[in-house]
Amino acid sequence: MRAFGARDSEFEIRINQRSVIPETLSLLAREHGLTLPKEKQAELLRLMDKRDKLKPKVYAEEMRTLLGEKLSNVVLTHYTPATIRKLITETKAGNELLTLLEILERRGITNIIHDPYLVRGFDYYTGMIFEVFDTSKENNRSLFGGGRYDNLLELFNKDPIPTVGFGMGDVTLRDFLDTHNLLPEYSSATDLYIAVMNPSVFDFSAQLAQRLRRHDLTIAVDYSGKKIGDQIKTATKKNVPFLLVVGDDEQDTGIYKLKHLPTKKEYIVPESQIAEVLFQTLE
Template identity: 45%
Template sequence: MNLNKLSTEPYKGVRDFYPEEMAVQNYIFDTWKKVCKEASFEEYTASLLEPAELYRSKGNDEIINEQMFTFIDRGEREVALRPEMTPTLARMIAGRRRSLKFPLHWFSIPNVFRYEKPQRGRKREHWQLNADIMGVIDNDPVNADVEIISLAYKIMKEFGAKDGDFEIHVNNRKALNKQIADLSLNADKGKELIGLLDRKNKIDDFDTKLVEIIGKENKWSLEEDEETKKIRKNLADKGITNAVFDASIVRGFDYYTGMVFEVFDTDPENRRSLFGGGRYDNLLEIFGVEPIPTVGFGMGDVTMKDFLETHKLKLRNE
């Protein structure tokens, strides 16, 4: 082999971090950790290797079929580089649920891998903050939803963002599922509709495809449900007034069961979803254990850096 022929470029879609880039990365990580620890969240982590079946059980078809990095190990097992952290968290909680003291407030900053087309805001490897609240038994279930959105808001403010720089778009999968039932869509059509809504901003002929799924005789309209109204009111009472209802927010993963949200950059040069999350109360059932109410979000380093650059905010520790 001629070593002179080897490329000095990293694998497509991943990054090298020279000291100047590492300074930016550390600033983002340090800010995430600071806000989470101030909110009494505890840090955890896990291996980037998982059995591929973990994601096939309750995942996103696009990620599973098109984006997941997998290989067969020497024991003939299919192994995946984690495309997301939530199933790993669920596995960890299920494994020690009897010894853990709930409620839990946990966070992690893992690297995740998806075989995507590299572009602005997307890499094949990125790091993300995962923050989750698990096991809150409350007479008012929206309290944990409000708490997790408030944490996301505090992080944005810690980076120096103004309220007008970003919007929090909120919806509810329960209300969406009821609408699907009212349209008498079968499970496959319902899943197809959710996938379409999740990719709405990526599809040119959205309206045509929508009619193909729900039929010409039906109309798609989703009004704000009472639970989402209450979440936004409680946020407003906390001074968070940039949360809006958005019927197109569905989050593509099958495990979401209630509130879902995404945070959008409002700048015309970078008007896109930055990150999101929601409630997933039943994910632990795939491990054969009782469900634990959980709500959380994932915030990526790539979109966060784009946001900081777009709004000319600080990029490193001083």
């Protein structure tokens, strides 16, 4: 995110520890003289993962169906950030999470918070989990997330290896960059686009491109056979700065019409001057 120019205030890293959730829920239930059944913990985590996607009334109803009236009331009423902050120090996983937060802060990562409601619904997570959120009100959403999974490879008959992974979407990242005016301006890596009039000059165009590449230029040749107008549209869409059209006349005369697409300025030049014009303009 920082590599794109984002400031720490523009995104927030929310973190939790997967095993902290059932441990603190069990402590919370015990404080109220109740027990959280082990066989319901996985289903409860999946329900909590849907908390922000469900209407509060529907979420509460599903919680009561799963846990019963008394235990669901305890979870709905007392599972709060303030309460969890007190309980977390009483659990092994909680202390591991607090240690991780301290390490990250020492390393200069200050836009990170513990979010007790962060679950991530995949059962294979075994440790730390995280999501990165855009802090802008215009795009306040999760951008990507992941976590630690120690035993996932066992599903594929491999030795378990502790691993941290994450997934992200190109659309969510683009929305973030667009929201914060960080979307980079696309610059083509191609210097010259050769549009070919007809198949009879394919070989000639390829040879011309090879000779021009010896000047350390990046050349693209269009062998699509499309109309010249369509080839020019392709070059423009790709933001290629220069266009050269090759047909029978160019093959016979060795004289070319070189066009600078951004300014529409045209140069009538022999092959020997093509590289010179490009370098003078691209500098």
